[in-house]
Each structure stands twice: as structure tokens, then as C-alpha cells.
Amino acid sequence: MAFIIRFLNYIDNIFIKLINQEPDPLNKARIRMLGYILVFYTVFCSILVVTYALADLQFHLIRISTVFIITLSLIALGLYSNLWKVISHSILAVITFGVWTNLSIYVRDVNIETLQYIWFACVLSFYIHGSKWGWFYSALNILPVLAFTIADNKNYFFLGGSAHQVTLPIYVFVTFYNFLLITFLQFYFFRSFNKNITSLQIAKNELGSLNEKLNQTLSKVEKLSNSRMEFLSTMSHEIRTPLNGVIGLTNVLLAEAPRKDQEDNLDMLKFSAENLLLLVNNVLDVNKLDSNKTELEKISFDLAELITRNYASSKLKATEKGLDFKLFIDPVLNDKWVISDPTRITQVLLNLINNAIKFTEKGSISVSAQVINVSQSSIKVQFTIEDTGIGISPEKRHVVFEPFIQASANTNRNYGGTGLGLQIVKKTLGLFNSDINFTSEEHVGSKFSFDIDFDYLMLKQPKPKTILEDQNDLAGLCxxxxxxxxxxxxxxxxxxxxxxxxxxxxxxxxxxxxxxxxxxxxxxxxxxxxxxxxxxxxxxxxxxxxxxxxxxxxxxxxxxxxxxxxxxxxxxxxxxxxxxxxxxxxxxxxxxxxxxxxx
CATH class of the missing domain: 3.40.50.2300 (Response regulator)
Structure with missing residues (x-):
């Protein structure tokens, strides 16, 4: 089997130039078929030339020598031109010549060889040239056999227990009907085959056209996405500029020992400005996460201190609402610095903590970081934020991570917000190859948790104490x-x-x-x-x-x-x-x- 495949590949290489010039896959197959016929018949004819010469069969030698020369000429034509259709017509003409000469000169009868040539002509003409030429060559080979049968005027027999004579009309009818059926089957098979090939080609062209349109659409969507990104970045810049003045001056005024009533007003002003800043940051972060343009940093930092800072920055809001705000950090983290993106972790924690505070009117909120697995170079930490807030109904749990969607319209009216926080949490955790898990019961509370794997560094010395900010510490800095x-x-x-x-x-x-x-x-x-x-x-x-x-x-x-x-x-x-x-x-x-x- 391997030898046959190698031999067929060798024949393909002979006609590779002719094959490569034809773009249609079906025509490539037809050219290969013609190549196989020419090479196989060259071998076939060379064997018969030697056999007829040794047997001194002059008439047969003349005919097979002619076919041999024609076959070699057609191979040369295939090597130096792309006239494969001319080659196929020439092969069919040689086959038809063999049928006619068998009937008129060499055999003067309808033998098995003649029937094989007729079958060969029918098959090849339909496969290579289609229906019109298929019928033409079939008729050109079958009609002479029918004419010869009628003119022969013999009694014919069929195989069975014993020989039985049939009349000439019956024999002619059977012969004609069988040839007609053979030809029809070839025609029908080719028509179905060609129809399927044509359908596949049409489908391929349509698919190519569809892919081109899809690529154009994707290009437009990408341009639109880039335009949206540029627009939001520009808007972010324009909004942040005045916000810098508002928040900056508020901080300056708060540092100048204002009266109690002034301090309350400034605190409210700062709170409102920071909420506006959080909204701007959330919209921009959603846009970046949707555009897959966010990459995690690799920075070594103190995870326990980071969690503590996030807890401290949110404690005032919880205290103002009278909530019991608890923090637990696994002691295993005390002598380790992790390598990750502190900004993104802060973003996740603050979104979840702020949500817990916002949706909890009474009771408690707890934040914990529990080590669940540690090795020589990596550590897995489970973060949990639990509250006793309003909770989420079962039918709304599947939508809370969708952008701009909250559990109900009342949620937005009563608590405000855009509904972007949890979507940002989910997408950001995806960057860490993690996911958010949560359980919630309406009017009882919610529990959100996620795991993150960190590489870490062991501290050789105790962590330095935090230096108190003295106003004179930076005096003299130019x-x-x-x-x-x-x-x-x-x-x-x-x-x-x-x-x-x-x-x-x-x-x-x-x-x-x-x-x-x-x-x-x-x-x-x-x-x-x-x-x-x-x-x-x-x-x-x-x-x-x-x-x-x-x-x-x-x-x-x-x-x-x-x-x-x-x-x-x-x-x-x-x-x-x-x-x-x-x-x-x-x-x-x-x-x-x-x-x-x-x-």
C-alpha cells in the first residue's frame, strides 16, 4: 500500500506544474486521473509491444505501437503545456479507436476487452468532461456495438444450466438496455457528484465572502471600540482635571483646622467628589477590561498591610452607619511579601467592601484573608467579605455581575450606584485566573469569597514600623x-x-x-x-x-x-x-x- 502511494505521488510530481496551474480542486483531481491513465498505459503498451513483437503479431503490433507513441506524446504535452482537456479528448479518441478497430479489424466481435473499453470511455468522459461530452462519447462507443450486433445476425446464448437460444431482437434489446443503463448510471452519478462539488464550491465562496464581511465588521467594531476607549479616556481626563481641584482644595482646607460645621461640610464635599471619582474610574475600568487592554503588574508588596489599609480607609463609613466592622488576617502572612498587582487587588477589595457597607443598614461586616495552602514559593489566600445586609433574591443572583444591572430598581433608588462594581470584580479576578463565589439570602446577608495564588518572598528582617508623617520631614526638598x-x-x-x-x-x-x-x-x-x-x-x-x-x-x-x-x-x-x-x-x-x- 505504501509503495502504491509513493508511486502515485511520483506521478503527481511529473504533472505538478500542470496541477498547480489549475485553481479548481475538482480539475486538479481530473488532471491527476489523466496522469495516472497515461503512465499506467505507457507501462501497459510497452509490455504489449514486446509481447506482440516476439509473437510476430504484426497487426496488433502496429496498433499498440501507435497507441504507445500517442501516449508518450500526450505525456510530453502535459509536461510542457496546460492543455489537459486536449489530452483527455485524445485519450477518449484512442479508446474509441480501439473499440472501432476491434469490431472492424482485430476481433470482429464483441468480446470482454471491447466491453471494457466502452465502459472506460463512458466513465472517463462523464468524469472528465461532464454530461454533454459523456453522452457524446458513450454514444460514439455504444452505437457501433449495437450496429455490429444487428448486422452480425447470429443466434446468441447466455450462461445457465444449459445453453438456450434467443432471437436477435431480444439480444439487441438486452444489449442496448444494459449499455443505456450503464451510461445513465454514470450520468446520474456524475450529475450528483458535480452538483455536490458545485454546492461545496458555492458554499466555500459564500463562506469566503462571509468571512471577508466578518473581518470588515470586526475591523469596524475594533475601530468603534478604540474610538469609545479614546472618548472615555478624554472624558476621564476632562472630568479628573476639575476633580483634582475640588478634592485637592478640600484636603487643603481640612488640614487648616476648620470649625466643626466647616469640617462637616468639607467632609461631605470630599465624600461627594470621591464618589464621582469612583464612578469615573469604574466606567473607565469596565471599558479597559472589555477591550482586553489590562495587564497585571508584578510587584512585591505586603499583602497584610494592603488589606489593613483598605480596611482602615473604609472603617469610617462603616462606623458612621453604626456597623460592627471586623478584620481577620491570617498570621502566616505576617512574614511574607507577595508578588502581584496591588492596585487590582485593592480595586476588588474596595468594591466588595464598599458594596457591603452600602447595602448593610445594621449588623456587621467582616473582612478576612485566610491562607488555605502554602508551599516553598507560592501561597493561596482566600478572601472573604461577609455582611448582614439586604441580600439578593435567588432569581436575581445570575444578573448581579452584569454591567449596569442591580438586583432591583428599588436598589438603585435607595442606594444609588451604577451596578458596575461586581462586573469589575468578576473581570479583574479573571486576570488572576480566579472567580468570585457568593452565597446570599434576602434580608439576611451576603458572603463573597475568592481565592488567589501568589508567589511570595520571605522577609529576613521584621517589617519596618510606619514612619509618622511630620510636616517638617520634607523641608529643604527643592x-x-x-x-x-x-x-x-x-x-x-x-x-x-x-x-x-x-x-x-x-x-x-x-x-x-x-x-x-x-x-x-x-x-x-x-x-x-x-x-x-x-x-x-x-x-x-x-x-x-x-x-x-x-x-x-x-x-x-x-x-x-x-x-x-x-x-x-x-x-x-x-x-x-x-x-x-x-x-x-x-x-x-x-x-x-x-x-x-x-x-
Whole structure:
């Protein structure tokens, strides 16, 4: 079997040029069929030429030699042209020539060989050329046999227990009917075969056209998605800019020892502004997660401290509602730093904790981090947030993770929100190869949990104690601020002055570059989008300054654009750090404190 396959592949290689020139798969098969016939008949004819020559059968030798020469000529024609249809007609003509010469010269009767040639002509003509030529060649081979049978005027017999004579008309009828049936079967088979092939070809073409339309549609959807991303990023930037002023000035006023009534008003103002910021962040995060443009960072950090900070930042809201707010952190985490994305973990925890506080009017809320498996290099932690809130009815549990959907219309009216929090949680956990599990009972409460596998590092020394923020800690730090928005300039100025820093403030990148050329600074707080010269261009010029101290000044990017592209651009521009607006004064202080300690 393997030998036959190799031999057929060899024949294919002989006619490979002719095969490759034909795009239609069915025609490729026809060309291969013709190649097999020509090669096999070359071998067949060469054997008969030798046999007839040795037996001195001159008439047979003349005929088979003619066929042999024609076969070799057709092979040559196939090698040097693409006239495969001419080759097939030539083969059929040779077969028909054999039938006619058998009837008239060589056999002068209808023997098995003659019937084989007739069958061969019928099959080949239908398969190679279709119905019209199939009927033509079938008639050209069958009609002479019928004519010969009629003219022969013999008595004919059939095999059985004993011989029985039949009349000529009956024999002619049987012969004609059988040939007609054979031809019809070939015709019907070819028609069905060709119909299926044609249908498949049409389906293939339609599929190709459909795929092309689908690709065009996907391209349009991708462009639309990119446009949506750009729009939301732009809107986020435009909303964050005034929010930076609102939240920043609120923080400044709260730090200036306001009266009790003023402090209450400022707290409400800050709370409202931060809720608006959370809404903007949620919409932008959903867009990024839907666009699959979010990648996890790999940063080593103290997971226990991160959980504690999230708990502390939410405790005031829980206390104001009179809720019992509990925290449990597995002691196993105390001597380990995990390697993961602290921002995304914070996002998940805060969404779940804030939901628990929002939907719980009385009772308790508990947050826990339990180690469920630990090895030499990895640790699995189960996070659980449980509340005694309003709960979720069984028929609504399948929709709470859908965007913009809450358990009921009353939920939105009574508690507010967009319904994006749980969808963000689910999609973000997907980045960690994790999923959210929850149980809930209406009017009893809800329990949300998820597991995350972390790589971790063992601490060789105890964790350093948190340094209290002293306003004098940053005194003497020389800072340049480049910010085009007047309100933001005022916010940064007042914030830095709290820490006894008197910054140099300019309103564009070119002015910042000129200041650095004249003076030495420890830190540059650089807005990215400014007139005359933006932050990226200014950074490029600063890094190319000849003075190494000036060229290597520590640059922190300040921007209201918080998409992944902006983050990558900051890194590519060789800036040292990144602080999104509205910035938290504590975050800025921590960054400046870290720089101060290295100077």
C-alpha cells in the first residue's frame, strides 16, 4: 500500500506544474486521473509491444505501437503545456479507436476487452468532461456495438444450466438496455457528484465572502471600540482635571483646622467628589477590561498591610452607619511579601467592601484573608467579605455581575450606584485566573469569597514600623512644578507648603526646561498635557542635558489620563514615577519621602 502511494505521488510530481496551474480542486483531481491513465498505459503498451513483437503479431503490433507513441506524446504535452482537456479528448479518441478497430479489424466481435473499453470511455468522459461530452462519447462507443450486433445476425446464448437460444431482437434489446443503463448510471452519478462539488464550491465562496464581511465588521467594531476607549479616556481626563481641584482644595482646607460645621461640610464635599471619582474610574475600568487592554503588574508588596489599609480607609463609613466592622488576617502572612498587582487587588477589595457597607443598614461586616495552602514559593489566600445586609433574591443572583444591572430598581433608588462594581470584580479576578463565589439570602446577608495564588518572598528582617508623617520631614526638598491649570497649581502649592516646601511653579514644559537649565532641583512634578511644550517633550530635553545631575533629576508625571497607553508612554519617556489626578496627598508625600531618603 505504501509503495502504491509513493508511486502515485511520483506521478503527481511529473504533472505538478500542470496541477498547480489549475485553481479548481475538482480539475486538479481530473488532471491527476489523466496522469495516472497515461503512465499506467505507457507501462501497459510497452509490455504489449514486446509481447506482440516476439509473437510476430504484426497487426496488433502496429496498433499498440501507435497507441504507445500517442501516449508518450500526450505525456510530453502535459509536461510542457496546460492543455489537459486536449489530452483527455485524445485519450477518449484512442479508446474509441480501439473499440472501432476491434469490431472492424482485430476481433470482429464483441468480446470482454471491447466491453471494457466502452465502459472506460463512458466513465472517463462523464468524469472528465461532464454530461454533454459523456453522452457524446458513450454514444460514439455504444452505437457501433449495437450496429455490429444487428448486422452480425447470429443466434446468441447466455450462461445457465444449459445453453438456450434467443432471437436477435431480444439480444439487441438486452444489449442496448444494459449499455443505456450503464451510461445513465454514470450520468446520474456524475450529475450528483458535480452538483455536490458545485454546492461545496458555492458554499466555500459564500463562506469566503462571509468571512471577508466578518473581518470588515470586526475591523469596524475594533475601530468603534478604540474610538469609545479614546472618548472615555478624554472624558476621564476632562472630568479628573476639575476633580483634582475640588478634592485637592478640600484636603487643603481640612488640614487648616476648620470649625466643626466647616469640617462637616468639607467632609461631605470630599465624600461627594470621591464618589464621582469612583464612578469615573469604574466606567473607565469596565471599558479597559472589555477591550482586553489590562495587564497585571508584578510587584512585591505586603499583602497584610494592603488589606489593613483598605480596611482602615473604609472603617469610617462603616462606623458612621453604626456597623460592627471586623478584620481577620491570617498570621502566616505576617512574614511574607507577595508578588502581584496591588492596585487590582485593592480595586476588588474596595468594591466588595464598599458594596457591603452600602447595602448593610445594621449588623456587621467582616473582612478576612485566610491562607488555605502554602508551599516553598507560592501561597493561596482566600478572601472573604461577609455582611448582614439586604441580600439578593435567588432569581436575581445570575444578573448581579452584569454591567449596569442591580438586583432591583428599588436598589438603585435607595442606594444609588451604577451596578458596575461586581462586573469589575468578576473581570479583574479573571486576570488572576480566579472567580468570585457568593452565597446570599434576602434580608439576611451576603458572603463573597475568592481565592488567589501568589508567589511570595520571605522577609529576613521584621517589617519596618510606619514612619509618622511630620510636616517638617520634607523641608529643604527643592521641587519644580510644571502645571498649566491654575487651580491645580494652587492645590499643589498649598499641599507642598504643608510640608514646608516652597516649590517653583511654571505653566508649561518649556518654562520647566529653562528653570532646570538655570537651577538644580531634587524633584520635578510634571503635567503631561501642557501648551507650548508637553511633559513628554520636556522630559526628552531634560534627559539630554549635558549636566548629569540635571539630566537625571527625579521626574514624577502628573496627569488626569489614567489609561494603559499613558502609563506605557510615561515609562517609555524615561520618567521615574507616575501619579494620577486627583492625587491623594498621602501618596504624594510617600513618594517625596522616599526620594528625600535617597538624597
Amino acid at each position: 521641587i519644580l512644578v510644571a502645571e498649566d491649570n491654575s487651580i491645580n497649581r494652587m492645590v499643589i502649592n498649598k499641599t507642598l507648603k504643608k510640608w514646608n516646601i516652597t516649590p517653583t511653579i511654571v505653566d508649561d514644559g518649556l518654562s520647566a526646561l529653562r528653570c532646570i537649565e538655570k537651577e538644580d532641583f531634587d524633584v520635578v512634578l510634571l503635567d503631561l498635557h501642557m501648551p507650548i511644550m508637553d511633559g513628554y517633550t520636556a522630559t526628552s530635553h531634560i534627559r539630554n542635558l549635558k549636566d548629569p545631575r540635571k539630566a537625571n533629576v527625579f521626574i514624577i508625571a502628573l496627569t488626569a489620563s489614567v489609561n494603559e497607553k499613558s502609563h506605557r508612554n510615561v515609562i517609555d519617556a524615561k520618567m521615574n514615577d507616575y501619579l494620577p489626578k486627583p492625587f491623594n496627598p498621602d501618596h504624594l508625600f510617600a513618594k517625596l519621602k522616599k526620594i528625600s531618603n535617597t538624597l
